[in-house]
Every structure is written in structure tokens, then in C-alpha cells.
Amino acid sequence: MATLEDTLTTKRTPLYHLHQANQPNATGWQHLGGYAIKAGQDETQVEPTTVAPACGLTDLSALARVGLRGKKAATILSEKHYQLPAAPNQALRQEDGSLVAKLSASEYLLLGSFADDGERISRDELAWQAAERAHRLPDAYLLPRQDTHAWLALTGSHASDVMAKLCGVDLSPKAFAPGHVAQTSVARANAIIINASQADLSCLYLLVDSASACYFWPILLDAMQEFEGKELNIMALRHHHPA
Structure with missing residues (x-):
């Protein structure tokens, strides 16, 4: 398992330093998608039926995400075999577990899958970046969501009750x-909220400005206290998240 020293040349999520300060008893560090993530003490011991039974909060910022906007955005995504939502403010889960959200008539947000640790999204983003540099991405351009937005997951039966406070x-x-999909204000700051629930896991995704991530995290944890919510390690959630 990686040590803190091993992470010095590894990418860090917007919440890296907060996790480092608030989890002094974690057993070490792991790598996911090129990012250093905190390794939980009991991620292999959590049963599927007990993952955030009331509510849990997970930092998913190590998983890939990217935006694409423009008149030809839908065509470009379809060429990569993504299934697209029919209307704005809708999201559609793909066969591989990734998610495509339509934010407007010409803007899409792609979120990576637990199944491949976001590799498909990362691979396609690299291809689009190369095409963009070669001026072969007509009437569309990439939005670097990996850099601009932190990705949080609020899970469990009380997820919506927590959000009702904020x-x-x-x-x-x-x-x-x-x-x-809702593009709205949460705790007086802008956020994108996606209901990513599946059959055995209630889940709300929150995409928030990276600079505001350390503001959101303690606010959400505080709102969860009433429901005995807890912070979940991404590795624990990944083990029990449907593909």
C-alpha cells in the first residue's frame, strides 16, 4: 500500500488535504485513476446491504469526468457509442456504468464508471483533446470538468432528507x-445534482466547483448527523456499487 511519500508525484483531488487532515487513522494511501486516495480501514468488510443504510458521503473526484458542448456535441458522442438523454436536465446510465447528463440543448457531462475506474471517459477525452488540437473537432469543444468540478456522492435512504436542509x-x-438532473443552488453555492440511484442503492451525485469542495464537505457531513450519516471511502463504495 502506498505511503504519503508515494503520493507526492500523484494527482490530488480538490478534497485531498481535507481527507489527509481528517482521517489520521486510515491505514495508508491508494491510487485510483492516477489520483492519491485515502485507504479506509474497513472497505473490504462492508456488506452490500449495509453501505450507507441511512446516508453516506463519498468523494468520487478521482473518477474521470468531462464536458462537451457545441452544435455537434451529440453527433460526436453518438460516434463513440454513447446513449444520449432525450432532453436537457436528464441523465442516462450507459451499459458500462458510466453516466451521460444533458445539461442544455448542446452541453453534455460525462461521468466515469466504477467498473473501469473511469478509463473509458479518460480515453475518449484524450482522443477528443488530440482532435481539438488538430482542429478536427468541428462545432464542439471540451469542458475540463476534471479540473473545474469536484464530484461527491450522497447515498442512502436519507439522501434527499439531507439535501432538503441545503x-x-x-x-x-x-x-x-x-x-x-437539477442545476441549482446548494448551501448558497452552485451545484449540479444528478439522481444516480439504482435498484439497491439510493444515490445523489453532486458536482460542485473545485474551489468550493472543502466548503461543501463539512456542511454535508453536518447535515447528515441527524441521520447517523458517515463518510465512506471510495473503495468501499466501489465494491458495492452496481456497474
Whole structure:
């Protein structure tokens, strides 16, 4: 297992230093998608039925994410065999577990899969970057979401109850079904919220400005206390997250 010294040349998520300070008892560091992540003490001991039964908060910022905007964005994504949502503010899970969210008529957000640690999204982004440099990405351009947005996951049966304290949008399961997207204010800051729930795991994804990540994290943890929520290590959640 990697030591702190091993992470010095590794990429770091926006919450890296906060995790470093708040988890002094973790057993070490691991690498995921080129990023240093904190290794939890019990990620191999968590049962699927007990992952965040009330609510849990996980930093998914080590997984790949990218945006694409422009008149030809849909065509470019379709050529890479992505299935696209029918309308803005909808998200569609792909066969490999990745997620495509349509944020407007011409803007898409792609989130990597647990199944391949986001490798598909990373690979396609590199190809699009090369095409963009060669001026072969007409009427579309990339948005570097990996750099601009931290990615958090709020899981468990009380996820929407936690968000009700922080957001004016009704995110209850009846009003905000799986696949719905909200671009709104959370705790007085902008955020993209995606209902990424699946059959055995209620899950809300939050994409927040990277500079605000260390502001959001303690606020969410505080809002979770009423429901006995806890912080979850990404490796624990990955072991039990459907592909």
C-alpha cells in the first residue's frame, strides 16, 4: 500500500488535504485513476446491504469526468457509442456504468464508471483533446470538468432528507426520479445534482466547483448527523456499487 511519500508525484483531488487532515487513522494511501486516495480501514468488510443504510458521503473526484458542448456535441458522442438523454436536465446510465447528463440543448457531462475506474471517459477525452488540437473537432469543444468540478456522492435512504436542509429544490424520490438532473443552488453555492440511484442503492451525485469542495464537505457531513450519516471511502463504495 502506498505511503504519503508515494503520493507526492500523484494527482490530488480538490478534497485531498481535507481527507489527509481528517482521517489520521486510515491505514495508508491508494491510487485510483492516477489520483492519491485515502485507504479506509474497513472497505473490504462492508456488506452490500449495509453501505450507507441511512446516508453516506463519498468523494468520487478521482473518477474521470468531462464536458462537451457545441452544435455537434451529440453527433460526436453518438460516434463513440454513447446513449444520449432525450432532453436537457436528464441523465442516462450507459451499459458500462458510466453516466451521460444533458445539461442544455448542446452541453453534455460525462461521468466515469466504477467498473473501469473511469478509463473509458479518460480515453475518449484524450482522443477528443488530440482532435481539438488538430482542429478536427468541428462545432464542439471540451469542458475540463476534471479540473473545474469536484464530484461527491450522497447515498442512502436519507439522501434527499439531507439535501432538503441545503437546497430549495424538492429532491424526494417522487419528485426527483432516477435520471433527473437539477442545476441549482446548494448551501448558497452552485451545484449540479444528478439522481444516480439504482435498484439497491439510493444515490445523489453532486458536482460542485473545485474551489468550493472543502466548503461543501463539512456542511454535508453536518447535515447528515441527524441521520447517523458517515463518510465512506471510495473503495468501499466501489465494491458495492452496481456497474
